[in-house]
Amino acid sequence: MVNLKELSKRPELLSGGHRLCSGCGAGIIARQVMMAAADRPVVVANATGCLEVSTTIYPFSAWKAPWFHSAFENAAASCSGIEAAYKALKRTGKVNKDIRFITFGGDGGTYDIGFQSLSGAMERRHRMLYVCYNNEAYMNTGIQRSSATPLGAYASTSPVGKVKKGKEQIKKDLTKVMVAHNIPYVAQSAVGYWNDLITKTQKALDIDGPTFINVLQPCRLGWGYNPADTAVIGRMAVETCFWPIYEVVDGKYKINVKPKEKKPIEEYLKPQSRFKHLLRPENAGIVAEIQKNIDENWAWLLMMEECTNR
Amino acid sequence: MADIKIEKKKGWKDLPACDYLEAGSAAAFETGDWRSERPVWIPENCIQCLFCWVYCPDSAVVVKDSLMAGFNYKHCKGCGICAVECPGKKGKKAIVMEAEKK
Amino acid sequence: MSEKKNLKAKTGNEAMAEAMRQINPDVVAAYPITPATEIVQIFSQFVADGVVNTEFVAVESEHSALSACIGASAAGARAMTGTSSQGLALMYEMMYIAAGLRLPIVIAEVNRALSAPINIHGDQSDTMGARDSGFLQIYCENSQEAYDSMIQAVRICEHPDVLLPATVSTDGFIISHCMEAIELLPDEKVKEFVGTYKPKNWLLDVDHPFTLGAIDLQDYYFEHKRQEIEAMRKATKVIKEIGKEFGQKFGRSYDMIETYKLEDAEAAIVVLGSTAGTAKVVIEEMRKQGKKVGMLKLRVFRPFPFDDIREALKDVKIVGVMDRHDGYNGYVAPVCSEVRSCLYELDKKPKIASYVYGLGGRDITLEMITEIYEELLSGKTDNNAKYIGVRE
Ligand code: SF4
Ligand code: SF4
Numbered sequence: 001m002v003n004l005k006e007l008s009k010r011p012e013l014l015s016g017g018h019r020l021c022s023g024c025g026a027g028i029i030a031r032q033v034m035m036a037a038a039d040r041p042v043v044v045a046n047a048t049g050c051l052e053v054s055t056t057i058y059p060f061s062a063w064k065a066p067w068f069h070s071a072f073e074n075a076a077a078s079c080s081g082i083e084a085a086y087k088a089l090k091r092t093g094k095v096n097k098d099i100r101f102i103t104f105g106g107d108g109g110t111y112d113i114g115f116q117s118l119s120g121a122m123e124r125r126h127r128m129l130y131v132c133y134n135n136e137a138y139m140n141t142g143i144q145r146s147s148a149t150p151l152g153a154y155a156s157t158s159p160v161g162k163v164k165k166g167k168e169q170i171k172k173d174l175t176k177v178m179v180a181h182n183i184p185y186v187a188q189s190a191v192g193y194w195n196d197l198i199t200k201t202q203k204a205l206d207i208d209g210p211t212f213i214n215v216l217q218p219c220r221l222g223w224g225y226n227p228a229d230t231a232v233i234g235r236m237a238v239e240t241c242f243w244p245i246y247e248v249v250d251g252k253y254k255i256n257v258k259p260k261e262k263k264p265i266e267e268y269l270k271p272q273s274r275f276k277h278l279l280r281p282e283n284a285g286i287v288a289e290i291q292k293n294i295d296e297n298w299a300w301l302l303m304m305e306e307c308t309n310r
Numbered sequence: 311m312a313d314i315k316i317e318k319k320k321g322w323k324d325l326p327a328c329d330y331l332e333a334g335s336a337a338a339f340e341t342g343d344w345r346s347e348r349p350v351w352i353p354e355n356c357i358q359c360l361f362c363w364v365y366c367p368d369s370a371v372v373v374k375d376s377l378m379a380g381f382n383y384k385h386c387k388g389c390g391i392c393a394v395e396c397p398g399k400k401g402k403k404a405i406v407m408e409a410e411k412k
Numbered sequence: 413m414s415e416k417k418n419l420k421a422k423t424g425n426e427a428m429a430e431a432m433r434q435i436n437p438d439v440v441a442a443y444p445i446t447p448a449t450e451i452v453q454i455f456s457q458f459v460a461d462g463v464v465n466t467e468f469v470a471v472e473s474e475h476s477a478l479s480a481c482i483g484a485s486a487a488g489a490r491a492m493t494g495t496s497s498q499g500l501a502l503m504y505e506m507m508y509i510a511a512g513l514r515l516p517i518v519i520a521e522v523n524r525a526l527s528a529p530i531n532i533h534g535d536q537s538d539t540m541g542a543r544d545s546g547f548l549q550i551y552c553e554n555s556q557e558a559y560d561s562m563i564q565a566v567r568i569c570e571h572p573d574v575l576l577p578a579t580v581s582t583d584g585f586i587i588s589h590c591m592e593a594i595e596l597l598p599d600e601k602v603k604e605f606v607g608t609y610k611p612k613n614w615l616l617d618v619d620h621p622f623t624l625g626a627i628d629l630q631d632y633y634f635e636h637k638r639q640e641i642e643a644m645r646k647a648t649k650v651i652k653e654i655g656k657e658f659g660q661k662f663g664r665s666y667d668m669i670e671t672y673k674l675e676d677a678e679a680a681i682v683v684l685g686s687t688a689g690t691a692k693v694v695i696e697e698m699r700k701q702g703k704k705v706g707m708l709k710l711r712v713f714r715p716f717p718f719d720d721i722r723e724a725l726k727d728v729k730i731v732g733v734m735d736r737h738d739g740y741n742g743y744v745a746p747v748c749s750e751v752r753s754c755l756y757e758l759d760k761k762p763k764i765a766s767y768v769y770g771l772g773g774r775d776i777t778l779e780m781i782t783e784i785y786e787e788l789l790s791g792k793t794d795n796n797a798k799y800i801g802v803r804e
Contacts, residue, residue: 004359004360004361004363004364005360005376006376007364008360008363008373008376009376012369014369015334015336015337015369015385016336016337016341016368016369016370016382016384016385016386017336017337017338017339017340017341017384017385018336018339018341018368019339019341020367020368022344022345022367022368022387022388022389023367023387023389023390023391024367024389025367026367027367027368028365028366028367028391031364031366031367031369032364035364041618042618043487043615043616043618045483046625052627053627055336056331056336056623056625056626056627057336057626057627057629058328058331058626058627058628058629058631058632059331059332059335059626059632060335060336060338060339061331061332061333061334061335061336061623061626062334062336062337063333063334063621063623064333064334064621065333065618065621066333066615066616066617066618066621066622066623067333067621067622067623067624067625068483068486068487068615068623068624068625069624069625069626070479070482070483070486070506070509070513070625071479071505071506071509073475074475074476074479074506077471077475077476077479077480077483078479078480078482078483078486079483080441080469080471080476080479080480080483081439081441081469081479081480081481081482081483081484081485081486081487081489081491082483082484082486082487082615082616084439084441084467084469084480084483084484084489085438085439085467085483085484085485085487085488085489085491085616086487086616087467088438088439088465088466088467088484088489089438089487089488089489089616091465091467092438092465094488094616095488095616097618099616099618116472116473116476117472117473117475117476117479119472120471120472120473120476123472124469124470124471194361194364194365220389226390227389227390227391228389228390228391228393228394228407229391229394230367230389230391231365231391231394231395232394319631319632320635321635322634322635322636322638322639322642325632325635325636325639327514327575327636327639328512328513328514328626328628328632328636328639329513329514329515329575329613329624330612330613330622330623330624331622331623331624331626332622332623333621333622333623335623
């Protein structure tokens with residue numbers, strides 16, 4: 001259990017004065033991850049994306065920890081290099097502190113263009129925590145679909161028209177793909193569960209190996225809801241089991257939040273304009289399919305939890 | 311530092327190379343003028359849970375000695391998350407949003 | 413030098429790997445590609461045998477290879493990689509970034525033709541595609557130069573006036589796989605010559621945090637690029653100084669260009685890489701017949717040594733520039749284009765002809781170079797690029 005009073009005594013590693021949208025979930029994720037990490041030296045690598053551009057508009061940087069960005073598709077690779085340098089310089093005595101490494105990437109930089117470099121870095125088992133702030137579309141360039149965009153969602157490259165009803169494919173389950181890398185720690189979290197995210201970050205940073213946390217990040221602009229509700233929307237995703245919160249530690253599944261009653265998906269869809277068209281009667285079939293996918297995935301997770309802990 | 315914005319921009323001979331940018335320099339940048347609403351703290355309803363602080367995307371909730379102590383209006387963008395997350399005391403919010411006087 | 417020469421038979425790749433062993437970089441991240449594979453393969457054996465302190469990162473692509481080097485260099489490590497052709501092309505994006513972030517990374521590069529059609533042999537289209545990336549470009553005539561230039565490149569790149577990355581290139585197969593006797597320097601001498609990498613700001617210096625790689629919009633991008641351009645300009649002096657120092661210490665001096673029998677030459681060619689060696693044989697032969705021919709070898713293409721070229725060619729009547737790469741209907745081929753525009757400043761301008769040769773590893777023979785000289789001497793040259801060795 002994280003104690004906020006204790007946490008608040010740590011240095012704030014992400015200052016205000018950055019240019020993320022008001023109410024941005026990425027800012028919440030980055031702050032909470034850095035809160036968790038602020039008790040030790042950390043170096044941060046960032047993929048190109050909302051978080052990167054908004055927090056480092058020259059000559060203003062919001063980062064108080066050493067921070068690095070080079071390109072879009074290579075955050076995990078550049079962090080590999082930083083971590084390799086750490087190992088080398090520690091051997092030669094130029095570095096004597098224990099330093100941890102955190103990489104931030106959006107779903108674009110993680111699921112899609114940066115997928116290869118992420119996979120490579122995890123397979124090589126660099127000791128880094130990779131955090132995906134997953135807002136389910138390419139928000140930085142203007143809400144284009146990504147492989148993390150859910151079925152039926154509007155995006156500017158999967159728009160709604162006379163023939164098409166938003167994104168026609170189901171999203172990629174990257175968390176499962178990361179589990180398949182057999183790394184020691186993989187988790188999902190969401191904005192709205194500060195305790196969960198901070199606990200997971202601390203856990204991941206203590207593990208000697210690659211770790212991955214996929215954090216669902218409501219985006220007020222791309223999802224179209226009232227910005228004050230960023231955390232509320234995140235919790236709704238979890239309560240409907242649209243985005244289960246769980247972790248896989250050395251192959252063992254644990255669902256961290258089990259809703260008392262699984263809310264119907266409509267409750268999650270309703271407040272978001274990206275799903276607005278789905279609530280029209282003619283699109284009920286898509287909603288039913290979304291619900292079916294959720295139910296199947298949830299059942300699968302429960303089963304995994306059971307059989308990996310037997 | 312605080313003058314970084316109004317300072318005359320340097321030419322290439324004097325400007326530090328782009329291989330270095332001061333950590334945390336964004337603190338000098340104002341985003342408070344983005345607000346249309348401002349959060350107002352009502353201390354008597356505050357239970358010091360710090361939920362406002364942990365959820366603010368803009369590091370704009372001021373905490374002193376582990377106690378909520380108000381807002382940094384230079385950075386607060388008025389998103390209202392703190393007000394929504396605030397449990398308050400006996401159903402009375404300790405943060406309310408008020409229209410920004412222009 | 414008083415010591416006895418330590419001559420060893422080495423291919424270009426072996427020579428470069430050997431230089432890397434002696435440099436002992438902190439991080440090497442690489443992905444194999446013909447004909448540069450051996451460089452990193454040999455190097456990984458050094459790592460496996462524990463004869464270097466290097467952290468070797470066997471990345472999953474060349475893009476990640478340079479990305480990891482960039483991260484490592486930013487973190488405070490001396491970082492190197494090796495690649496060729498498509499591999500370099502996959503690095504292009506990151507090459508501009510390495511240079512823009514002012515990170516002194518050295519790439520052991522083997523020139524190979526770019527696809528398509530896919531081909532594994534030597535031409536210079538790969539590095540020419542990175543001409544304006546902000547990388548210094550050194551082209552080597554043989555294995556000895558490759559070995560010597562790798563060692564010098566570390567010093568050049570890390571010089572505080574420069575802080576730019578470099579490619580050190582050999583011609584694919586012609587140098588990379590060709591055994592030559594080269595003189596190796598003692599390990600301690602190389603260690604002493606390259607010194608240690610001491611960056612001013614480095615990410616692992618966690619007590620002095622800073623931000624690297626911020627977004628630079630209209631207000632600052634141009635100034636920062638201007639600084640990078642200036643660094644490239646200043647690199648000329650540094651390359652010369654370090655080439656000279658290398659000569660004083662080890663007996664082989666280096667400069668931006670090398671001239672061969674140019675003093676009284678009527679016709680000259682400009683070449684890069686291994687073709688210089690072939691041309692020297694032709695020159696000797698033709699000189700015996702009383703033909704006044706000479707050569708300018710461009711060792712460094714970036715920064716472009718325009719002053720040196722102008723000075724060296726000012727009295728020559730006609731110059732043929734040989735490109736192992738084409739500019740696809742640019743007025744002339746790329747190297748020719750640059751040589752031509754730098755000579756334009758001369759009051760007495762030499763005539764200039766452009767020759768494109770050796771694409772995809774097509775042989776360049778003594779006869780072909782002789783023919784080029786004969787054509788130059790005859791004065792009957794074409795205005796457009798002429799393609800040497802292609803079947804009509
Ligand atoms: S309104 Fe938004 S930005 Fe302002 S203090 Fe509250 S949470 Fe932070
Ligand atoms: S969330 Fe509300 S009750 Fe909790 S500390 Fe902030 S103002 Fe006080």
